[in-house]
Amino acid sequence: AQVGRILFLPGDGIGAEVMTEVRRVIGWLARRGIEFAVEEDLVGGAAYDVHGVPLTDATMAKANEIGTVMFGAVGGPKYDDLPFALKPERGLLRLRKEMDLFANLRPAIVFPALAGASSLKPELVEGLDVMILRELTGGVYFGEPRGITELADGQKRAVDTQVYTTSEIERVARVGFELARKRRNKVHSVEKANVMHTGVLWRQTVQALRDRDYPDVELEHMYADNCAMQLVRRPKQFDVIVTDNLFGDLLSDCAAMLTGSLGMLPSASLGAADANGRRKAMYEPVHGSAPDIAGQGIANPIACLMSFAMLLRYSFDLGAEADRLEKAISNVLDQGYRTADIAQDGCTRVSTSGMGDAILKEL
Amino acid sequence: AQVGRILFLPGDGIGAEVMTEVRRVIGWLARRGIEFAVEEDLVGGAAYDVHGVPLTDATMAKANEIGTVMFGAVGGPKYDDLPFALKPERGLLRLRKEMDLFANLRPAIVFPALAGASSLKPELVEGLDVMILRELTGGVYFGEPRGITELADGQKRAVDTQVYTTSEIERVARVGFELARKRRNKVHSVEKANVMHTGVLWRQTVQALRDRDYPDVELEHMYADNCAMQLVRRPKQFDVIVTDNLFGDLLSDCAAMLTGSLGMLPSASLGAADANGRRKAMYEPVHGSAPDIAGQGIANPIACLMSFAMLLRYSFDLGAEADRLEKAISNVLDQGYRTADIAQDGCTRVSTSGMGDAILKEL
Ligand SMILES: CC(C)[C@H](C(=O)O)[C@@H](O)C(=O)O
Ligand SMILES: CC(C)[C@H](C(=O)O)[C@@H](O)C(=O)O
Numbered sequence: 001a002q003v004g005r006i007l008f009l010p011g012d013g014i015g016a017e018v019m020t021e022v023r024r025v026i027g028w029l030a031r032r033g034i035e036f037a038v039e040e041d042l043v044g045g046a047a048y049d050v051h052g053v054p055l056t057d058a059t060m061a062k063a064n065e066i067g068t069v070m071f072g073a074v075g076g077p078k079y080d081d082l083p084f085a086l087k088p089e090r091g092l093l094r095l096r097k098e099m100d101l102f103a104n105l106r107p108a109i110v111f112p113a114l115a116g117a118s119s120l121k122p123e124l125v126e127g128l129d130v131m132i133l134r135e136l137t138g139g140v141y142f143g144e145p146r147g148i149t150e151l152a153d154g155q156k157r158a159v160d161t162q163v164y165t166t167s168e169i170e171r172v173a174r175v176g177f178e179l180a181r182k183r184r185n186k187v188h189s190v191e192k193a194n195v196m197h198t199g200v201l202w203r204q205t206v207q208a209l210r211d212r213d214y215p216d217v218e219l220e221h222m223y224a225d226n227c228a229m230q231l232v233r234r235p236k237q238f239d240v241i242v243t244d245n246l247f248g249d250l251l252s253d254c255a256a257m258l259t260g261s262l263g264m265l266p267s268a269s270l271g272a273a274d275a276n277g278r279r280k281a282m283y284e285p286v287h288g289s290a291p292d293i294a295g296q297g298i299a300n301p302i303a304c305l306m307s308f309a310m311l312l313r314y315s316f317d318l319g320a321e322a323d324r325l326e327k328a329i330s331n332v333l334d335q336g337y338r339t340a341d342i343a344q345d346g347c348t349r350v351s352t353s354g355m356g357d358a359i360l361k362e363l
Numbered sequence: 364a365q366v367g368r369i370l371f372l373p374g375d376g377i378g379a380e381v382m383t384e385v386r387r388v389i390g391w392l393a394r395r396g397i398e399f400a401v402e403e404d405l406v407g408g409a410a411y412d413v414h415g416v417p418l419t420d421a422t423m424a425k426a427n428e429i430g431t432v433m434f435g436a437v438g439g440p441k442y443d444d445l446p447f448a449l450k451p452e453r454g455l456l457r458l459r460k461e462m463d464l465f466a467n468l469r470p471a472i473v474f475p476a477l478a479g480a481s482s483l484k485p486e487l488v489e490g491l492d493v494m495i496l497r498e499l500t501g502g503v504y505f506g507e508p509r510g511i512t513e514l515a516d517g518q519k520r521a522v523d524t525q526v527y528t529t530s531e532i533e534r535v536a537r538v539g540f541e542l543a544r545k546r547r548n549k550v551h552s553v554e555k556a557n558v559m560h561t562g563v564l565w566r567q568t569v570q571a572l573r574d575r576d577y578p579d580v581e582l583e584h585m586y587a588d589n590c591a592m593q594l595v596r597r598p599k600q601f602d603v604i605v606t607d608n609l610f611g612d613l614l615s616d617c618a619a620m621l622t623g624s625l626g627m628l629p630s631a632s633l634g635a636a637d638a639n640g641r642r643k644a645m646y647e648p649v650h651g652s653a654p655d656i657a658g659q660g661i662a663n664p665i666a667c668l669m670s671f672a673m674l675l676r677y678s679f680d681l682g683a684e685a686d687r688l689e690k691a692i693s694n695v696l697d698q699g700y701r702t703a704d705i706a707q708d709g710c711t712r713v714s715t716s717g718m719g720d721a722i723l724k725e726l
Contacts, residue, residue: 075557089557119483119595140503140525141558148560155529158564162503162525166518192612194438194452195504197511201521228617229625232482232595249555250613254591262592 001035004316007066008040009059009095012079012088013289014299015044015072021301021356022070022308025325028363034321039066043095044074044088044289054091060098068315069095069282070308073289088289096136099280101269102168103175104136104248105310106286108235108255111264113333114342118260120232125258130238131179132255134248135172136269138164139198141245164198164244169205171272176242177214186218186239190227190247202244224251231255256286263287263299263341266306268314281315283307293340297351300339302329305359328362364398367679370429371403372422372458375442375451376652377662378407378435384664384719385433385671388688391726397684402429406458407437407451407652417454423461431678432458432645433671436652451652459499462643464632465531466538467499467611468673469649471598471618474627476696477705481623483595488621493601494542495618497611498535499632501527502561504608527561527607532568534635539605540577549581549602553590553610565607587614594618619649626650626662626704629669631677644678646670656703660714663702665692668722691725 006026010016026036041047041059048054054074063069074088084090095101110118110128118125143161151157173189180187189206191199203221210219222230224247230237231254243251256265265287271280285303293299305325313322336347337358343349350358371386373379389399404410404422411417417437426432437451447453458464473481473491481488506524514520536552543550552569554562566584573582585593587610593600594617606614619628628650634643648666656662668688676685699710700721706712713721 084560084563087557093558119487119597121482121484124482143522146560148564151528156564156568157526157528158559158561159506160525160559160561162523163520165514165520192609194450195456196523197447197509198521198523200447201511201519205519225612225616228591228613229620232617232620234482246555246609247613249588250591250610253588254595254617257592257595 001033002037003034003318004068005037005039005066006311007063007069008038009043009069010040010072011044011074011289012046012076013073013291013294015074015289017294017297017299017352018285018301018304019070019072021352022304024356024360025305025308025363028360029321034318043071043091045076045079047091048079048082048086048088054086054088055094060094063095064099064280067278067280068311070311071095071282071284072304073285073287075289076291076294093141095282096269097142099282100137100271101280101282102135102137102272103172103270104134105179105268105270106132106134106252106256106265108132108252108259108265109261110259111261111330111333114261114264116260117342117344118258120235120258125235125260128235128259130235130255131183131240132248132252133172133176133179133240133242134252135168135244138168139245162196162198162246164201166201166205169202170209173206173209173242174213175270176240177210177217180217180240184239185216186220188220188222188227188238188241190222190224190241190243190251192224193221194223198244206242227251228254231258252286261342263339264302264306266303266310268307268310270314279315281311283311297353298340299352300341301352301355305329324363328359331362332358364396365400366397366681367431368400368402368429369674370426370432371401372406372432373403373409373435374407374437374652375409375439376436376654376657378437378652380657380660380662380715381648381664381667382433382435384715385667387719387723388668388671388726391723392684397681406434406454408439408442410454411442411445411449411451417449417451418457423457426458427462427643430641430643431674433674434458434645434647435667436648436650438652439654439657456504458645459632460505462645463500463634464643464645465498465500465635466535466633467497468542468631468633469495469497469615469619469628471495471615471622471628472624473622474624474693474696477624477627479623480705480707481621483598483621488598488623491598491622493598493618494546494603495611495615496535496539496542496603496605497615498531498607501531502608525559525561525609527564529564529568532565533572536569536572536605537576538633539603540573540580543580543603547602548579549583551583551585551590551601551604553585553587553604553606553614555587556584557586561607569605590614591617594621615649624705626702627665627669629666629673631670631673633677642678644674646674660716661703662715663704664715664718668692687726691722694725695721
């Protein structure tokens, strides 16, 4: 039976290569009677090459209509000198904003087979499982006014504006508390309330929501600079970290790198639930387009497959299938299969499709 | 002979305790004929307790007149609920802004005796020596408009503004290129030019300055999220990192933590040189007021003493004396003296003044 529709946006660089392996898993699900209708379109540099913009209005409309997007990656040196509004990233940011995907879930987990690959001492990261929840449609990414103006004396002046309202903060914090309840019941709310007014409002709003609706969840406030430190010092103290768009960008990358599993980490960006409990959503590997290895068939498809597992779980309530896919990935790692980015002595080196083969066999 | 005047602002928490050890080194210098006239005043919570503000106009005027400040630390739980404008941090931020200390130098170095104390694997940090240069008087810390407004429906809206002009970027980048020339000749300029307009202007301005005045210095541009990753992954790739006020806040704390020597790291905040080549400057240990250990006499005075060494070097051109102090500190560590924060098996545990004793003896 057809369970739903998905829009594939492979994008640039290794995006298309890793998405191919997701297609194969979709084929496997179909053979088991779980069918998806997949459409595909262009985003990023790939869209710019054909249409002159990093995302067309038609693609944007299609994403909103289908509601569930599998995203590869965007960007590459070829596009570095494009003006701001045409950069590949703008395609991604427009999708986030116009689908209103305000809650970005970035799990930083250490795969047991890879604990040794972290730059941190193994005892600090073994078993690490932190969920970074990043606000994704507000803050300095979209606030107005923004731009560069010429001053009289030949100087230029650039401005960006960080804006948050109570409700923007509340809705993402609510997701954080709900996540924590299913995990270890602890939330760190991260801002710079000692310097920024958005930080003051952030702290007040999160605290008030906790006191009103989530008195059972432990809440701690932490400054963003201290959080960057604590992630390096003792990452296991965290369960769920909820933070704004810009701090979330830095802190989630820092946390991802700690795991030593950067090529392995997924993300989900979720919108609000509608009357039927359905949310618009986009799923995306945390690694980027990796121009240096694109086209060689050696990229690690696991981050993308893990993102697809999140899609199964969050968009289609297929938790059992998601578990099964994640378990297959974990088994294949235990068996010693490794793509180049996670190569280890004594392990079997495989290509992108070789990793896909191993995972499908395990499934 | 008197070589100059210094304003001591010990502040809160362990600030006063560690500054006492600097007084002793000043006494030692005096006995060798290098005399400083030291004045002392209140800042932060200590100033609030007496005057109701975290920095009085009189203290501000004195800092500007004397021009060289040794700063301890500010803040503590007692002051957490003060309104924004009265928080201890405002005293610090006012000093930075009104003395126009735009260039904040934060060396992240690993003391050989402490390489094992890092959370990173020793081979990644041994010999690490990165200089983080943070813009300190612009960006989102001071941009207008800023504040929180009430909306009609009981909601609130908070705004912060990040602003940079060409000249603000140029003057700090120039300090970065000059530093790099005396080090390993490499600058990483860090922003989010893919998202922020201030980042675009930052990148253009730094590149133009490099091409015009520093063609001999290697320049690389890096996004802030990637920089947070790379600091964890391979910190030794960096020589000088130049970045804005907010990114510098997070990245310098992250880098400091990498070294495992957080209680040991100094900082210098410098203004522009006047006609006589003199700069206003403030020197400050990177660690904060550490309320949890304040008043126990166990704080590590080394960060503050290292900051004083920077004062000798940058404000009074006493490079030989600075070298000598740094060498004494390094020797004392090699001899196994440790305060509680860096305690190691088989080492001699000492108090704040015990560490001061050992360093003075070595001098
Ligand atoms: C590509 C870029 C615009 C994006 C961001 O800054 O959000 C990326 O770094 C991310 O974290 O998804
Ligand atoms: C105390 C605080 C205002 C300050 C800052 O954010 O600049 C501190 O974190 C620092 O890095 O010096």
